[in-house]
Amino acid sequence: MSKVSSIVNSIKMSAVSSISIEASQKNWKDTISMAGGEPQFSPPAAVNDAFKEIVAKGFNKYSPFPGYTSLLEKIRAKLSDFNNIQVDLEQIYTVPGGSSALFTALMALIDRGDEVLIQDPCWEHYSEIINLLGGIPKKVKMVKDSNGHLRIDKNILEQSITSKTTVLLLNTPLNPTGSVLSIEEINEVVEVVEENDIHLIVDEEYEGFVFNPFQHISPASIYPKAITLYSFSKTFALTGLRIGYIVAPKDVISAVRKVSLYSFMYASSPSQYVAEAVLSEHHIDFAKKACDEMYNKSRFLSNSLQSIPGVVCEEAEAGLYVNPNFIKFGKTGNEMSRVLFEKYHLLSVPGEVAGANGANSIRLYVGLEQEILEEAVNRIESATKKFTFD
Structure with missing residues (x-):
């Protein structure tokens, strides 16, 4: 049967x-x-012209595995200007969208039976992606402080870690509630992941939609070992193009490269060309x-x-x-x-x-x-x- x-x-x-x-x-x-x-x-006006140029400029062909160097250079500049993250080109890897970034990064880091800590609340896909990879999702309940801010409690986080814990997966701004990690929370998280020698993955899908007086802070700007996931989908209204990228230490990128080789191969060349056009304009x-x-x-x-x-x-x-x-x-x-x-x-x-x-x-x-x-x-x-x- x-x-x-x-x-x-x-x-x-x-x-x-x-x-x-x-x-x-x-x-x-x-x-x-x-x-x-x-x-x-x-989406940005530059997208229309980019679509017209894709075939004429040969962007209907296979892409280099990490992505086109010209796009990686634009991403590196964006990371520096917007996220205060300084990286080499070898630390950036393009993928077919934010969901692919999640799946690829987790596959590169966890073995069957490993625990992955996720926020409560969080995007419902996190648990099922972890399950699909043979990992064990484990919720870490967030709490409200005196200002009504839904935050990560260091004590609860520490108590959630076991010998099977491999990864802490965070989302800032947080889907569904929109909570934004503060500098104090990030510093406490960094202390915990360092003390327990676990990976920190940060999904920043909604980085472009942070409201005053709150500020988006990328944990990787403080903790270079963080693995950060990005997408062009939400900020630039390019959901159908399926283009995103992973920023991580070089050893993690090497593992990501292996996962990509035997799954999606490489991000779409046309999508990369459009993404580069977006970052070539006044994207901020x-x-x-x-x-x-x-x-x-x-x-x-x-x-x-x-x-x-x-x-x-x-x-x-x-x-x-x-x-x-x-x-x-x-x-x-x-x-x-x-x-x-x-x-x-x-x-x-x-x-x-x-x-x-x-x-x-x-x-x-x-x-x-x-x-x-x-x-x-x-x-x-x-x-x-x-x-x-x-």
Whole structure:
């Protein structure tokens, strides 16, 4: 009898993919999709010209394994200017998007049965990628400080480490809540990983969307041994191009090269050419403008939801999502997400899939047109009027 891999068979579909597939089968005409994180703004103007030039300039051919040197040089300059990270070209490796960066970096570092520490809450894909690689995901619960900042507690982190722990995987800004690692947190994390001789991987997918007065700090600017994962998808609205990169010490990059050789081979040449064009323009100015737009939408949505009686919705420090909480109605995130889906055709992500810290909340994408955001608020308010709250 034929069968599929038992490991693959144990992997769950993500909440975003499941609800998107279900919605597509409904053929509703009034669906509001706030489950995914697809930027709606246009990419940098340089992208259009780059697409026209790809074939003429030979970028439909095989790429060098790490990526084209000209792109690596642009990435190195970006890392220096924006992230305060100084590296050699040999420490940069291009990959087909942020998810590929995660998969490749983890495959290069963990063996079957190794523990990987991840934040609670975090992107639900982390656990399943680790499971797929034969590792063991282990949640480290974050706590709120006196200012309401969701942070990593050093004592909890230290108590989570065992002899099987190999990697600490962090995300800043954090999906789903938008929490940003502070310099104090980073210094404490560095102390812990150094004392316990474990790898530190940092996913900085949302680096371009940090709101004042908060500041994005790349841990690798303080701790050069950190392995950092980047993508062009969110900041530059290039989700479909599938292009990202890994920045790491040379020995880790050597392992990454082996993984790439027998998996994706190399990042797409056309995508690399477009990425280089983006970094050749005023990319930091573009990112700031995009961030300002997301800030305004995020604040509108969180303030509007907070004004609904019984709904709690804190302002995000960064990112593309807000996370209204419905605990006063006695509703779990799963229940609220289901009600909004079935009765109001609004797609959201239950907070529980991100971990215990996501209980009773849902994740909503903020980057939609203003009138759509207003309609979403109206539908959520209509739903809550059917409930009572304490």
